[in-house]
Structures are given as C-alpha cells and as structure tokens.
Amino acid sequence: MKKTLTVAVVGATGAVGREMLNSLHNRKFPATTIRAFASARSAGSRIPFGDAELTVEELKEDVFTDIDLALFSTGEATSLQFAPHAVNAGCVVVDNSAAWRMDEHCPLVVPEVNACHLAAHMGIIANPNCSTIQMLVALKPLHDATAIKRIVVSTYQAVSGTGQKGIEELERQVRDLFNGREPENSVYPYRIAFNVLPHIDVFLKNGYTKEEMKMVNETVKIFGDPSVKVTATCVRAPVFYGHAESVNVETAKKITAKDARIMLSQAPGLMVYDNPREKMYPMPAYVAGEDPVFVGRIREDESIENGLNMWIVADNVRKGAALNAVQIAEELLRRDLIRVPGTNVFLQ
Amino acid sequence: MKKTLTVAVVGATGAVGREMLNSLHNRKFPATTIRAFASARSAGSRIPFGDAELTVEELKEDVFTDIDLALFSTGEATSLQFAPHAVNAGCVVVDNSAAWRMDEHCPLVVPEVNACHLAAHMGIIANPNCSTIQMLVALKPLHDATAIKRIVVSTYQAVSGTGQKGIEELERQVRDLFNGREPENSVYPYRIAFNVLPHIDVFLKNGYTKEEMKMVNETVKIFGDPSVKVTATCVRAPVFYGHAESVNVETAKKITAKDARIMLSQAPGLMVYDNPREKMYPMPAYVAGEDPVFVGRIREDESIENGLNMWIVADNVRKGAALNAVQIAEELLRRDLIRVPGTNVFLQ
The missing domain is CATH 3.40.50.720 (NAD(P)-binding Rossmann-like Domain)
Structure with missing residues (x-):
C-alpha cells in the first residue's frame, strides 16, 4: 500500500x-x-x-x-x-x-x-455550481422523505462568486459613488453597487442564463432523478460573501413546516436557523466564513396543497466551492x- | 358645478x-x-x-x-x-x-x-403596497388573456421603501464599513449594507411577514378574484431606489414568452425591456425616477405545462406609491x- x-x-x-x-x-x-x-x-x-x-x-x-x-x-x-x-x-x-x-x-x-x-x-x-450545492444540501432530507416534484428558486448571489475581480469591482464602484465619481464597470455588464443584476453567466437560446440552467440540470444529475423539475432565476446582488436563495418546493406528500425543521436539523451539513419571533433567519453577511448551509424562513406554502417556502444561505466560496x-x-x-x-x- | x-x-x-x-x-x-x-x-x-x-x-x-x-x-x-x-x-x-x-x-x-x-x-x-402595485400592473394583461392560477414571487426591495431613514441607514453603514468603523443599525434589525434581509414588516403567526401577506391578500382584492393563489418571499436588498421581483406565474392556458411580450408591450403603464442577446433587462439602479413598470427576462417555465418567469422592476417611491x-x-x-x-x- x-x-x-x-x-x-x-x-x-x-x-x-x-x-x-x-x-x-x-x-x-x-x-x-x-x-x-x-x-x-x-x-x-x-x-x-x-x-x-x-x-x-x-x-x-x-x-x-x-x-x-x-x-x-x-x-x-x-x-x-x-x-x-x-x-x-x-x-x-x-x-x-x-x-x-x-x-x-x-x-x-x-x-x-x-x-x-x-x-x-x-x-x-x-x-457542482455553488448555488446548486447549497440548495441540494437543504433539499435532500425533504426529497428523501417524499419526492420533490418541483422547485422554483430565485437567488441573491454574492460578487465573490465571480472571484476576486468581482469583489474589487463592487468595492471600487461604491467608493466612486460615495466620492462623486462616475463608477465604471468592467467585470459586470452594468453597475453592481446598489443594484441587482438578473444576469449571471451567459444567456442561452431558451432565454435562461447558463447559471439558471446549471441549477436545473445539475439538480437532476445529483439527485439522479429526472422527475424533479426546477425553474430558476439567478440574480447578482451587491453582497461580498454568501449566496442566499428563496426556494419554493412542491412535494409529493405534505410536509409541515415543523416536520421540515426537524428533518433538516438532523441532516448533515445543515444548520436550521429559524425563529421569526426572535428575528432568527440566516443572512449572507453573517454566514461568511462558516461551513454549514443555513436554512430559515421555513413555512408552508398556502398556494398549493404540498408546498414549502424556505430561505437557504451559505458561504459560496466555502461550501459552494x-x-x-x-x-x-x-x-x-x-x-x-x-x-x-x-x-x-x-x-x- | x-x-x-x-x-x-x-x-x-x-x-x-x-x-x-x-x-x-x-x-x-x-x-x-x-x-x-x-x-x-x-x-x-x-x-x-x-x-x-x-x-x-x-x-x-x-x-x-x-x-x-x-x-x-x-x-x-x-x-x-x-x-x-x-x-x-x-x-x-x-x-x-x-x-x-x-x-x-x-x-x-x-x-x-x-x-x-x-x-x-x-x-x-x-x-396598495408598492410590491403589489408593480407586480399587478405587469400581470394584469396575462390574467385578462387566461386566468392566472398561481404566483410565486421573491422580491429584491430597496431601502427607500422604508422611507428617508432607510436610505440614511444604508448610506451610513457603507461609510462606516469603508472607514473601518463597526456599522450600527437602528432602522433594520441587522446590517443592510452588503447584505440581504428576508424580513420586511413584522412576522405573523403563520411564519410569513406582513409584507408577504399583503402581496397575497391585496392581489386577490385588486384582481377581485379569490382563485388567484399567491405565495411570496419579501427581501430587503442594499439598493437605494427601485424594487425588483422574480415572478413565476402559472396560467390556465399556455402563453408563450413571445405572446406575453406582445401583450405586455401593448398594456398601459408597462415597458417591456427584454432582449437578452443585447443584455437588455430592467434593473433597480436604472429605473429610479421613471414612471412605468419595467418587465424583462420573460421566458417559458419548463417545469410546468403553462408557466412563465419574469423580472419586474419599478421605482417604488413613484409607481409603487x-x-x-x-x-x-x-x-x-x-x-x-x-x-x-x-x-x-x-x-x-
């Protein structure tokens, strides 16, 4: 050996x-x-x-x-x-x-x-893609409990996802704006400071970005289950570290918010941080440098029979990469x- | 008279x-x-x-x-x-x-x-609530064409929605961070600079915020149609002016992205700004001071039979209020x- x-x-x-x-x-x-x-x-x-x-x-x-x-x-x-x-x-x-x-x-x-x-x-x-990783760590326990039929996800992605140059562009633009200079952009197609861009990676023929289709296709491959349908909107936010995701899930059978919290809190790599009464929910600025995927705002979606909304946040450079x-x-x-x-x- | x-x-x-x-x-x-x-x-x-x-x-x-x-x-x-x-x-x-x-x-x-x-x-x-107004201006033509069954919306809301004090808090926190001072928060429960907060208005018993339930209940009242189901996640973003929304819509009958673009471009108060090939999509920083509701990223949702994704942006202080x-x-x-x-x- x-x-x-x-x-x-x-x-x-x-x-x-x-x-x-x-x-x-x-x-x-x-x-x-x-x-x-x-x-x-x-x-x-x-x-x-x-x-x-x-x-x-x-x-x-x-x-x-x-x-x-x-x-x-x-x-x-x-x-x-x-x-x-x-x-x-x-x-x-x-x-x-x-x-x-x-x-x-x-x-x-x-x-x-x-x-x-x-x-x-x-x-x-x-x-996998950073946004896919944190979403699937959080959804795996639910998919094991009862098949996930459909996922609607909207992301709030940090500039560190673009690497050091993304971090530097946000910082430079903020300094320019606060000092009365016209901010220039070279990394992103538009200003990212105090703005959000519904555009990550390149656009494909179907109107989606490559980032959005990564979330669709990688989810199917990782779960090994083509019956899981995903639709995604990927958005760059003026945040340095930490991706957040607003995730709506439709499951085959009902999972209550309470049961979801229990399942998720027992799963590996996950930290349930969810107590609205105490204003406890995860946020990008506070998960930077942390290993786990954080989940909060778990609540039943009253617009369908078997649905949940959740808010998933992780350090995109760490767990995301x-x-x-x-x-x-x-x-x-x-x-x-x-x-x-x-x-x-x-x-x- | x-x-x-x-x-x-x-x-x-x-x-x-x-x-x-x-x-x-x-x-x-x-x-x-x-x-x-x-x-x-x-x-x-x-x-x-x-x-x-x-x-x-x-x-x-x-x-x-x-x-x-x-x-x-x-x-x-x-x-x-x-x-x-x-x-x-x-x-x-x-x-x-x-x-x-x-x-x-x-x-x-x-x-x-x-x-x-x-x-x-x-x-x-x-x-109505600012987030509801811009969403319904954009969805009305679709609801007229074929009933909207369900809306899944995630928002990216500017600090001006909180009034002048929200604007001042974001500005002060950014200056503090860039000058090596610990930023304080008094308007928002946590730092908003370079962060996103999944918390707007107070939390209700069902786990949703009042802002989220406004989008649900006001939509039904304005459309005068209790069959429209809505589920919302409302998020504050470090943006001064302009609310953005990632909106997923399920309709009774199929509407292609192309048809949606035509319908929306003929409707009052709306501006379709949607050409991915030319990197045309609306963004909060660029709609500030504008009257219309802007819609882009219109695309068919491949995860359901009759679905559309869209990205709706408006000046929350203007059309939103x-x-x-x-x-x-x-x-x-x-x-x-x-x-x-x-x-x-x-x-x-």
Missing part, C-alpha cells in the same frame, strides 16, 4: 484556490505533500498554507506524474486542457469548473447528497477511490 | 409625500389650490412645489373643511385617526398606508388594473367621483 499522498491545488492563487488550501489545512487533510499550481505569471510566488508557505509552480501538462489528487479551481478552458493529462498520469481530479459537470463519465457530487456516485468515477469528479471539493477528496480517501485503473476516456 | 379644487398632501415632508407633490406638479394636476400638511414638528417649514414653495401646515382633525381631495402618506395610526375626519368634512382620501387596504368599504386600486372599483368608494381609496396615488386622483376626477354623498362609515 502506498504510504505517501501528494495533493495539488491547481489555480491556487484565486479566491477559491486559496480557500481550498485553507480547507485542506483546517480539516487536517492527510496529505504528505501539498503543491500549488498556477499560470506562469504567478509561478515562483509564495502562498500561505497554515503557518507555512508554498511556492507556486507553473501548471504544465506533464506536472502530474507524482501527484495522486488534484483539486482544480481554474477556468473551464484550463480544466478541459489539463485535467485529462492529470488523469493520464494516474492522478484523480476534483474539478470546480463547469467543464466536466454534465459529462456522463464524471460524477457530480455533493457529499451530503450523493457520495455514492463517487464509486463510478473514471478520474474526474466534478464539483472549496469546502465541497475538499469534502469530495475526503470521501474519495475514505472509500479508497484515489487510485483508479483503466484507460483515460478524457484524452482524445 | 364647483369651480375650485383644493388638494392636500398629508405627510408632505416624507419621501413619498414629496414625490406626491412632484407628481401633482409634473402631471399638471388641475388643482386650484395645493396644501401641504405634516406633524406640528414640521409645521411652518417650506417645501418645494415645482418652482414655488408651500408652507407646511400642522395636521389637525378639523383642517379638512375646505379640502376636496387629500393624498395621505402617513403611518397607519395617523391615517386611522385623521382620514375619517377628512371624509366627514366631505373630503375624498387616497391613503398610502396599509390602514384601510383590506377594509370592505375601501377600494384598493391600481388604475391600470381595477379603476372600475373606484365607483363604489365611500370616501377612502387605498393605495406617489404616482399611483396621483393616478387614482386623476381617475376620480375623470369619473367625477371626488364629491361623495352619504354617511361616513369610517367614523365610529
């Missing part, structure tokens, strides 16, 4: 990459070596890992020979190019981009929901799925 | 009161005299009306004798106290508070939707409904 475990974070200098390193360190991931990769531009720079530092290495196609597990937090194009070479070198990839999510050879995993799908992996496991990827890695280890034999179906 | 028309704005110094004066002036409302009332604290101060100024008078129960029409923009308690005295003096009241909205003697009117209800008025006409009240006043004049005989059912 192999005694060493070398883990790479690819795209280590971005907001999610840094948080991946944090999560690996904080959760004491049993790696014997951690390596950090980024583009040539960042190569040679130092990046924190706990109290220590790592030297960032340049990402090349042939770097994966001695790496057992790579967490990718790169753009789709980089992931499409490099992940197959990693797999070819015997490395297992957990990829945070959208590149592989709908590929039939790649499990799409939220550990609290469908860790069982990992067994079928062929080298690449996809990390970095933490979920590290949790996938932990499950791979626990299930002894890091070394996968067989041909590389990802290299053409 | 009476040749004079004296109009009063009650609560004239607030954000909505000032906008009522603006709307009366800009729309050349045919008043012969305009008077402004507020609490004793503001009495004697000067307030703009076009290029002129009005002297604010103190609101008392006996001031309404020579007033034909009063637009109230006060709190519920003030409205409950003073509106009956106005009616008793022969004055017709258009009230912006929630005090009279569900009173069976008071029509609740959005002129584009149910101006016909005005004929039955007994002295007080209620102006002041403008709608002035439009009601215009309809009352047009229909010769300013002088109403009969006993005062509002004074106990």
Whole structure:
C-alpha cells in the first residue's frame, strides 16, 4: 500500500484556490505533500498554507506524474486542457469548473447528497455550481422523505462568486459613488453597487442564463432523478460573501413546516436557523466564513396543497466551492477511490 | 358645478409625500389650490412645489373643511385617526398606508388594473403596497388573456421603501464599513449594507411577514378574484431606489414568452425591456425616477405545462406609491367621483 499522498491545488492563487488550501489545512487533510499550481505569471510566488508557505509552480501538462489528487479551481478552458493529462498520469481530479459537470463519465457530487456516485468515477469528479450545492444540501432530507416534484428558486448571489475581480469591482464602484465619481464597470455588464443584476453567466437560446440552467440540470444529475423539475432565476446582488436563495418546493406528500425543521436539523451539513419571533433567519453577511448551509424562513406554502417556502444561505466560496471539493477528496480517501485503473476516456 | 379644487398632501415632508407633490406638479394636476400638511414638528417649514414653495401646515382633525381631495402618506395610526375626519368634512382620501387596504368599504386600486372599483368608494381609496402595485400592473394583461392560477414571487426591495431613514441607514453603514468603523443599525434589525434581509414588516403567526401577506391578500382584492393563489418571499436588498421581483406565474392556458411580450408591450403603464442577446433587462439602479413598470427576462417555465418567469422592476417611491396615488386622483376626477354623498362609515 502506498504510504505517501501528494495533493495539488491547481489555480491556487484565486479566491477559491486559496480557500481550498485553507480547507485542506483546517480539516487536517492527510496529505504528505501539498503543491500549488498556477499560470506562469504567478509561478515562483509564495502562498500561505497554515503557518507555512508554498511556492507556486507553473501548471504544465506533464506536472502530474507524482501527484495522486488534484483539486482544480481554474477556468473551464484550463480544466478541459489539463485535467485529462492529470488523469493520464494516474492522478484523480476534483474539478470546480463547469467543464466536466454534465459529462456522463464524471460524477457530480455533493457529499451530503450523493457520495455514492463517487464509486463510478473514471478520474474526474466534478464539483457542482455553488448555488446548486447549497440548495441540494437543504433539499435532500425533504426529497428523501417524499419526492420533490418541483422547485422554483430565485437567488441573491454574492460578487465573490465571480472571484476576486468581482469583489474589487463592487468595492471600487461604491467608493466612486460615495466620492462623486462616475463608477465604471468592467467585470459586470452594468453597475453592481446598489443594484441587482438578473444576469449571471451567459444567456442561452431558451432565454435562461447558463447559471439558471446549471441549477436545473445539475439538480437532476445529483439527485439522479429526472422527475424533479426546477425553474430558476439567478440574480447578482451587491453582497461580498454568501449566496442566499428563496426556494419554493412542491412535494409529493405534505410536509409541515415543523416536520421540515426537524428533518433538516438532523441532516448533515445543515444548520436550521429559524425563529421569526426572535428575528432568527440566516443572512449572507453573517454566514461568511462558516461551513454549514443555513436554512430559515421555513413555512408552508398556502398556494398549493404540498408546498414549502424556505430561505437557504451559505458561504459560496466555502461550501459552494472549496469546502465541497475538499469534502469530495475526503470521501474519495475514505472509500479508497484515489487510485483508479483503466484507460483515460478524457484524452482524445 | 364647483369651480375650485383644493388638494392636500398629508405627510408632505416624507419621501413619498414629496414625490406626491412632484407628481401633482409634473402631471399638471388641475388643482386650484395645493396644501401641504405634516406633524406640528414640521409645521411652518417650506417645501418645494415645482418652482414655488408651500408652507407646511400642522395636521389637525378639523383642517379638512375646505379640502376636496387629500393624498395621505402617513403611518397607519395617523391615517386611522385623521382620514375619517377628512371624509366627514366631505373630503375624498387616497391613503398610502396599509390602514384601510383590506377594509370592505375601501377600494384598493391600481388604475391600470381595477379603476372600475373606484365607483363604489365611500370616501377612502387605498393605495396598495408598492410590491403589489408593480407586480399587478405587469400581470394584469396575462390574467385578462387566461386566468392566472398561481404566483410565486421573491422580491429584491430597496431601502427607500422604508422611507428617508432607510436610505440614511444604508448610506451610513457603507461609510462606516469603508472607514473601518463597526456599522450600527437602528432602522433594520441587522446590517443592510452588503447584505440581504428576508424580513420586511413584522412576522405573523403563520411564519410569513406582513409584507408577504399583503402581496397575497391585496392581489386577490385588486384582481377581485379569490382563485388567484399567491405565495411570496419579501427581501430587503442594499439598493437605494427601485424594487425588483422574480415572478413565476402559472396560467390556465399556455402563453408563450413571445405572446406575453406582445401583450405586455401593448398594456398601459408597462415597458417591456427584454432582449437578452443585447443584455437588455430592467434593473433597480436604472429605473429610479421613471414612471412605468419595467418587465424583462420573460421566458417559458419548463417545469410546468403553462408557466412563465419574469423580472419586474419599478421605482417604488413613484409607481409603487406617489404616482399611483396621483393616478387614482386623476381617475376620480375623470369619473367625477371626488364629491361623495352619504354617511361616513369610517367614523365610529
């Protein structure tokens, strides 16, 4: 049995990459070596890992020979190019981009929901979209209790979902507005400061954005249940960290708000924070830096027979991205799925 | 026939009161005299009306004798106290508070939707909640075409909905955060800067907020159709002006997105602003100061047979409050409904 475990974070200098390193360190991931990769531009720079530092290495196609597990937090194009070479070198990839999510050879995993799908992996496991992850952690206990028939979701998504550049644009625009300067926008198509944008990712032919269709299609794949219907409206809000979601669920059988609260409070990865009388409900500004998915405002929807409304909030950089990827890695280890034999179906 | 028309704005110094004066002036409302009332604290101060100024008078129960029409923009308690005295003096009241909205003697009117209800008025006409107004202006053409069965709405509401104090709290909190000071909150229960609050108005026993139940109950009353089911989640966003709504509608028969766009673009008070390819969709920061209700992101909801998603945005202080009240006043004049005989059912 192999005694060493070398883990790479690819795209280590971005907001999610840094948080991946944090999560690996904080959760004491049993790696014997951690390596950090980024583009040539960042190569040679130092990046924190706990109290220590790592030297960032340049990402090349042939770097994966001695790496057992790579967490990718790169753009789709980089992931499409490099992940197959990693797999070819015997490395297992957990990829945070959208590149592989709908590929039939790649499990799409939220550990609290469908860790069982990992067994079928062929080298690449996809990390779902941030908005999908937090919604499904919260809805899984309900779907187990009685099939979810339909989900209507509207999101309130933080600028950190766009990475460091989104954070900087909101901050710069607010400073400009408060100092009498005309704010400029380069990251978002319109001003995000003191505004909301019903536009995340690109528009598709059917009028939905790619972000909205991710929530539709990823939900079906993760639940493994095409009978779950989803319709989504994804909106960027002038919030730095934390995605919120207003979620309306129709179930096959009645679940009372009280029963839902009990089910959810016993489920993994979830924190029910729901007491209107005491003004207790989750909010993005207060979940930043927290691991769980928070649920509040659970109430019966009086407009249909079997419906619930709920308000789901999580740190989009943590559970929505970095933490979920590290949790996938932990499950791979626990299930002894890091070394996968067989041909590389990802290299053409 | 009476040749004079004296109009009063009650609560004239607030954000909505000032906008009522603006709307009366800009729309050349045919008043012969305009008077402004507020609490004793503001009495004697000067307030703009076009290029002129009005002297604010103190609101008392006996001031309404020579007033034909009063637009109230006060709190519920003030409205409950003073509106009956106005009616008793022969004055017709258009009230912006929630005090009279569900009173069976008071029509609740959005002129584009149910101006016909005005004929039955007994002295007080209620102006609906801001979120309800903009939603129903947009949904009326669809409800006319084929009955709306169910509405699932999530809101993104501006701080100006709370009045000037909401605007000041957001501004102060942003300045504090950007200057390294701990932001304090007094208007909202939690920080609103860079945050969203799923809490508008007070919580009711059923777990919904009063704001959410306003959207449910006012919709039924205005449409005059108890078969329309509504479920709402109302959320305060860190936006100064402009409410946005993500609205999911289920109709009795199929309406394509294309047909909906045509119907809506021909309806009064509406502006269809919907071309994803050109990144055209309405946003709060860009509708401030505009009269119409803007609709974009119109698309078929693929999760049910007959469903549509849409994104509805309006200036909450204008169409959501002041403008709608002035439009009601215009309809009352047009229909010769300013002088109403009969006993005062509002004074106990």
